Amino acid sequence: MTTPDKDTVLDRVLRILSAFDARRPQLSVAELSRLTTIPLASAYRLVGQLAQEDILARYPDGSIGLGMRLWELAARSSPAVSLRTAAMPFLDDVQSIFRQHTQLSVLDDLEVLVVERLSSRNSVVNQATVATRMPIHTVSMGLAQLAFQPDHVVEEYFAMYPAARDMTYSTTGSITNTLAKIRRDGFVMLEGMLDDGTTGAAVPVFDKPSGRHRIAIAAISVVIPNEFEQRSAVIPVLMAASRGLTRALQPVTKTE
Known part of the structure; x- marks a missing residue:
């Protein structure tokens, strides 16, 4: 300050x-x-x-x-613009299937920043609008990215939000267990994170298609009703979109 x-x-x-x-x-x-x-x-x-x-x-x-x-x-040169442009075909595909809310987000200054959101007229309530910032541990799209950050980034986040260490989730338990599960499964799906009656599902977009020590550079997520008829299809569709966007970003990814 x-x-x-x-x-x-x-x-x-x-x-x-x-x-x-x-x-x-x-x-x-x-x-x-x-x-x-x-x-x-x-x-x-x-x-x-x-x-x-x-x-x-x-x-x-x-x-x-x-x-x-x-x-x-901002529109001329923001990194978010390039990411959004590359992501739009994949976001459109997800939205055309589920017709709820489809979102693209990144981590910025240890917060979740929503870069794009596609919504349908009759979709469920969703507080995350474009350019909204939220604490990482309060939304599935934040957890999906935090799970695939270097250890020092996770520790920096807990230092900034000490209460996050005590966060528990209804289906996955403590935040430590939740992050470990996300790393094993490659996705997160949690109910009632911001609004009752809704489920947030998210998958990370990686800096490289495969290999160890991949880092999440973005997340694709959806917000759906808890009793969603296509619930079983959500994760496979999101993961396919994530793989596609990860590959699409490779030509412009800087390498050492």
Whole structure:
């Protein structure tokens, strides 16, 4: 955390941009000032400068939101864009079969970041929207990736979220047992992680098709009703999609 005497303009800009999320797509300058602990006069000045560059947008009611130029800049070169482009054929295939929620996610700063979500009109409730961040241990798509990280990454995560060490799951027990089971099975399927009546199933996407010490670089997951008629087909379909995406990423995977 930046101390007040070292609070740079860049620090403040990043705090302003980070204040917006799915629950707060628009904020007043006063709200931004409060949420970011930036003095109101400075918040007005920074918001004005960012709005001039279309990094922020001003709405008729005076509220502020993220501007289109921010999306444009991110869309040009973000690694997530390349991953999403490669994944879309496989996500489309999964979604066409189950017609619920199909998601692509990555780990970023020891959090789950949802990169893409495909949904159908009559699908079950799902809190994970695109650009949503969540603690890894609270969702199946996070556990599927954490299980295939180096030991030091797992320890860093537990250091950041000490309560995660005590997490238990209804069908797999402790988080340690759950991660071990995921490593053995290659997938995770857990009920009621975020919403009652739903099941989250996820499989990792790897940095290489085979061999020891593979690392998960993403996850493909679905959210389905607990009583889903096609439940037995979920894991085979997800694993086929994962293998396909892992292979598709190989031409652009950096090698030492």
